[in-house]
Structures are given as structure tokens and as C-alpha cells.
Amino acid sequence: MAGLFITLEGGDGSGKSTQSDILVRWLEKAGYTVIVSREPGGTELGLELREIVLHRRGDIAPRAEALIYAADRAHNIATKVRPALLRGEIVVQDRYLDSSVAYQGAGRVLGGDEVREISLWATEGMLPDLTVLLDLHEAAGKDRLADSRTRYDRLEAEANDFHGRVRAGYLELAAAEPGRFLVLDARDTVETIAGAIRARVESLLTT
Ligand code: TYD
Secondary structure, eight states: OOOEEEEEEESTTSSHHHHHHHHHHHHHHTTOOEEEEETTTSSHHHHHHHHHHHHOSSOOOHHHHHHHHHHHHHHHIIIIIHHHHHTTOEEEEEOOHHHHHHHHHHTSSSOHHHHHHHHHHHTTTOOOSEEEEEEOOHHHHHHHHHHHOSOOOTTTTSOHHHHHHHHHHHHHHHHHOTTTEEEEETTSOHHHHHHHHHHHHHHHHTO
């Protein structure tokens, strides 16, 4: 087997980590070796970059921000994801290049295409086998976050219209690559969403 690279995408508070946990537990129970990663911050270097990009006080120029995410991504793919895939393992990752296109592109300073090109250069063209998009109407996402946390990080604190653009960006990406994306309504129950993800992963594992 050539390994399987699965990414989860969605707005802040769409339930990605819950679904990731369920998927990983199921795969491990079925006997697969699973590597879990996330961006930003899937590696040791990535944790330092994550601290800078999410929590640094003061301004980060948009191109610098895009390059920090890309640097984190380059290191994560080169040192963690690609080696695991070459060993035939399954990688389940919270966020990947689609996050950059949706978030950095949604800031309107940078074009989605150029952001994507930077990531493809950084990762030597690595694309996931499956990207699960947990699509969440922006107001619902804010409600969930307010329930679970009292403080937003730098990006979460952005205005709702930013999140609307992020959502639109994601849906555009999914429409452009329907074979790679599985789009699910994040307002469905945890079990319904988990079942849909499992069905798609099962079909990938048997082909
Ligand atoms: P994090 O707390 O890891 O994730 P989540 O919101 O999924 O619980 O926050 C990561 C933040 O970084 C999130 O607001 C999206 C943003 N981000 C980008 O803007 N560009 C990127 O390329 C990535 C990977 C994340």
C-alpha cells in the first residue's frame, strides 16, 4: 500500500478535532498505523512557527504570514508526512494548504492561486488523497467557539465577514476538486459526520 494522506478542513469551531479523533481511533482499531499531524505546529519547528504566527503581538505582513505557514508546511511534509506515506502509513492531519488558500486568500491582499503555488512549491506538490471539509455557516461556528472557549486567538478574533469569505473560499476549492473533497454539513450530528467520513475512507482503503 502506498499510504493515505487525509486532511480535515473547516472554519474555526467546525468540529475537526473531534472527527479526527474518531477517525484515528477507528483506523487504529482496524489495524492501520496512523500518524496524526496538524498545521500550523505538527513538528517541533512547527510549534515555534505556530507560536509566532498565531500569538505574536504586533503586525505580521500578509506575505510574511503566508510564508510562515508555508515554512511550517514544508517542514511538516518533508520530515513527518512524506516519510510516513512512504512507509505505507495513514496520515490524518488537521488543516493543510486549503487553509492557506481560504484564510490568507480571504484577507483579499493575496490571491488564492499564488498562495496555493507557494504551498505546492514548499511541499514539492503534495496533495491529500482526501480532504474532508466540515462546512459551517459562520454564525454557527462563532456560537460553538463561544461555548467552548472564552478567548479567541488572533485570527478567530477577526470579524464575521472574514469568516464568511473563508467559508466561500473553501466551497470554491471543493467545487474545483470534487474528487479530492468530501463536503459535510458541520451542523449534522457527530455520528452522522463520522459515518460519512468512515464510508469514504473505507472506499479509499479498498481501491
Ligand atoms: P488552530 O487553533 O490550530 O485550529 P482550529 O481553528 O482548527 O482549531 O488555529 C489555526 C489557525 O490558523 C486557524 O484560525 C486558521 C489559521 N491558518 C491559516 O490562516 N492558514 C494556514 O495555512 C493554516 C494551516 C491555518
